[in-house]
Amino acid sequence: MTTSLERRNALYGNDLACYERMVEIREFEKITNALFAAGSIRGTTHLAVGQEALALGMATTLKPTDVIAGTYRSHALALAFGLTPHSVLGEIMGKATGCCGGVGGSMHMCDTSVGVLPTSAIIGGGMPIAAGAALAFQVQKSKNISVALFGDGATNIGAFHESLNLAAIWKLPIVFICDNNVYGEYSRINTTTPIEDLHIRAESYAMPHMAIDGMDIHAVRKGIGEAVDRARSGGGPTLVEAKTYRFSGHSRADQALYRPEGELEKWQKRDPLLVTEQDLIARKLITQDQIDQMKSTMEADLGALAKKVESDPEPELSAMFSNIWTPAKAGK
Amino acid sequence: MTTSLERRNALYGNDLACYERMVEIREFEKITNALFAAGSIRGTTHLAVGQEALALGMATTLKPTDVIAGTYRSHALALAFGLTPHSVLGEIMGKATGCCGGVGGSMHMCDTSVGVLPTSAIIGGGMPIAAGAALAFQVQKSKNISVALFGDGATNIGAFHESLNLAAIWKLPIVFICDNNVYGEYSRINTTTPIEDLHIRAESYAMPHMAIDGMDIHAVRKGIGEAVDRARSGGGPTLVEAKTYRFSGHSRADQALYRPEGELEKWQKRDPLLVTEQDLIARKLITQDQIDQMKSTMEADLGALAKKVESDPEPELSAMFSNIWTPAKAGK
Amino acid sequence: MTAMRVRQAIVAALADEMRADENVIFFGEDVAEAEGPFKTSEGILEEFGPVRVRDTPISEMGFTGAAVGAAMMGLKPVVEIMFIEFLGVALDQVVTEGAKMRYLSNGTLSVPMTIRASVGSGLGFGCQHSQTLEHWFASTPGLKVLMPSDAQSAYSLLRAAIQDPDPVIVLEPRILYAERGEVDTSKVTKIGKASMRATGSDITIVALGHMVNIAEAAIKAAGVSADLVDLQTIIPWDRETVLASVKKTGRLIVVEEAPQSGGWGSEIVATVTAQLFSSLKSAPFRITTPDVPVPFNGGLEARFAPTSDDVARQIKHALSQSGAPQPWWVAEGVAK
């Protein structure tokens, strides 16, 4: 069995492996969507289609010992950082084999072996936590850094403001990454936020900031790399705004009919898979045939996995009572 | 008996009356401090020495039908906006004659007849409320506007961020006024905030902003006047940063020993009373003798008032059970 | 009487109040253009327009506080909090500001605002989106807290909430949104008044929200004659009705979707015990969820909130023995 760490390590310096992981994410989300439609997944699920380049760019710029606090929309993050499709799908389906033993669900990915802190389903909720992890690294004189990943909509919540200010005043080793995918639920960002370039909010904290093309893994690595280097070398925090697009609806059955005409089509030309394919083909690392082959293999493999996961064991009743408190420590 | 509204109306277009009110505030705070030291005031109290020009500038730029949401440091605000020294001191001393009937205390000033909403003792707490008042005016198509008054320290709390963003996106008729008196409790602003000009935080909301000299009533009127006009004419919110100085300690017995040497002395040259006196003398509206006379009369009058208030009635026991709920409305 | 789903009853109540009083405005995340994540505002923007019906940024502190301020200026704002947990970033505005403004203004201001929030488990939303959290508002003089149990009460309570001059929180069991029921739109509930879902002689069952439906099924399953009190208002709760019922039956069970420790049911049990000690025939007790986060897995979540089977078991116990029964997790040896 491949571990999360092995899957993560396989990505470094291997653009083909990164592309394959992007294909994995894309096909995984198709299956997630289908399983949801078929009633095999409870609750809600937020697809990360469009997040692939950002996720892989982060995964290969950060070390496995760095940590990241993400959101309810973290399937791409989880898979890119190393979690196996089995443990991610297991969690989404509430199985004992899931990364949280099936008690968390689609919104709660976690695997500390590759630095994925429990993702929060509260907007902005993970940001102070990421700042706190960075504080720990600073106090411990560790070279690890912390990342807070959040959406465009999250830049309007108080926790965003407080976290950035705190990180700036304490010069914490952290990178704030805003995945600006243009929408927060059913609202286009311009209806809730009076500025277009969200990264300029860093000025309020005298914090370096930049926008990057979140659809191109090279651009992601370059931008985030700069921020990571700054953080790791004691230069403090950076706010990075990755310009991306949410190709799916917000969650579940959302058809995203509120999108202005032509917008999706425009962004589809920047689909991270497409962008990467063009790059790899140009670099002669892959052919169109191999791409097609890879996709259909992946589809088949994940389809088979989904079948397998469906018959995975459910958590025991006792799981409901576990991992809540440790017993109180005995005193004198 | 003079009403709050009469006291407020007496200020418009009358710079001498404004100066007298500034003297009133200054002398009032001296007495508050003395009463506190003598044990006649319970709890805590936050002196507004240094806030006089800002308070009077706001009081004479806003109309009595406009509203303002202030903080625990609101004695100057209250007196400038019209509340009688009796009702303010009554409240500080917990008397039935206080503006809140003695159940609020020093941190909670209120008089709706002159637009003073209950001041909040929670940092940032009044800001969303002020935005809400502005929302009401917008919906009601009223020409009134709303003001949120808060300290420099408050610009680091989430409510600040959310309130400004909301006001910007809804173009609310509101002016955000930051009284940057250099300190938040015992912390100099530069130890908690990585920028010097706090008003630039408005850029995050594409909101107009400015710094003003908060020690000069004319500068205050000019700056706030512009913002008020914008708000009243449908142009939306403004962030105004009034540069002031907290001449007292944070509260009660704080001696403010943490101030860098010479800082207080530097600011004392910009003492709002001094600045106004120089202006009025230059304009031949008052002489030094009259000033001295006014101060000693005020001191005597307020001293006499304090004696009177000390023997004012305490609230009845039933006051403890009043103004909490209305009885539930009968349904069918 | 009209047949409606609970979420349609909510829309109808809001629309009827907005028609009756132009001071009623409505805002929240995705409630206008998108008509609400749970479709609880279908047609509201269309009928009342963008001045009175607004989408907000993701800023619960900001917009909940804005409702407080707007209410103080004479509007009657209704805000939607998508999941009750989101008030965790905004509780200050509800408990420490909104609920205290009448007091701190010496009675010159009131805060006629309504907060609607979806609550509860059962739909696979996981532990950060499935609680009921009534206790966040407990012990807050100045607030009123309501919870409907069906379409009729969803309609009647919301209208009462909007009409009320104080801040009112309506906690809506999310699991009921799609349920249907008959609604008489002339009925506006009196806040603070419980409603009798069933009447009987042997035992009093007090419940709230969806647990009223669970208790109703349990009473049928147990085949007993019981008073079933649907509290409807949890703060302040209807002491009179509950005390009168227990005086009659001598027995009390509270069924609640809140963890065993610190839920509102203890308030009912403690008050009844203090007032009616000598009339009690057996130990009054609570049937609650265990002290655990709400699990995502379907099988586990099905056991989280009280089930009608388990409530029936405990009702039978109460009628035959004077001591309280064990919760299922103790009875089944799963946990202590």
Next chain:
Amino acid sequence: MTAMRVRQAIVAALADEMRADENVIFFGEDVAEAEGPFKTSEGILEEFGPVRVRDTPISEMGFTGAAVGAAMMGLKPVVEIMFIEFLGVALDQVVTEGAKMRYLSNGTLSVPMTIRASVGSGLGFGCQHSQTLEHWFASTPGLKVLMPSDAQSAYSLLRAAIQDPDPVIVLEPRILYAERGEVDTSKVTKIGKASMRATGSDITIVALGHMVNIAEAAIKAAGVSADLVDLQTIIPWDRETVLASVKKTGRLIVVEEAPQSGGWGSEIVATVTAQLFSSLKSAPFRITTPDVPVPFNGGLEARFAPTSDDVARQIKHALSQSGAPQPWWVAEGVAK
């Protein structure tokens, strides 16, 4: 044994833990340079330096959440919340994030953080700075909540809190900061264990924080023989000790500084009633504050929290009659 003020005991506990474990760090508003608004960190910055001891911006959400994150990475952060009300802007980080991280990490992470917050009435701080607010944390599996009643428990509980691997909130009655007591610095309390302040036979009095002192005075004034249980940990509370005591005495009064509706005392009464119904000699009841905001005026505030006179009156009632007495505001006809 050393004589100390409560606030010195707090400093001592923090310093002892910081000496023992370099992972312990401390931050909050004005706790470093200024040594705490209540002087509860005198000398801490000086001894442990600015890396481990920090002043924060006014950002309760930010720095409380930072403590959660730092704890997850192996530090043991202690944060000071100056007045408990300020968590109203940050409850999310405590209840919805911090308390659930062990669960959401499938047990791979723990959150050994401590939140210290001052609570309570009596000092003229007004209604936004005088509550105890235990109920904000009620029903939150994963959290532990403690409250000291004197210098010794302030010391021993804080050390236990810092050592504990879960998020712990220590609610410190502000009114006790200046009180003196003897402290044995070798004592670390077991979390979840109550302490007996007095033992007797006729009645069990359960109290928390400063109310333990009030109850102690009341027991003397009433001249009765009573068990006085100082809960010390309110979440999770010590059922065993309380049940054993009531089994012995047959009578229970809970004295609490929380409004009548929704306070933690109802949990104790409800649990005891369910477990020991047939052993009870008279109605167990609570002595609480009225359902009102904390008034500023000194005369009113002196009546807000239970007084020893009033507790004595109610103890005597409990020993002579089976029904519960009326609260003073009803007995005196001031309110209903």
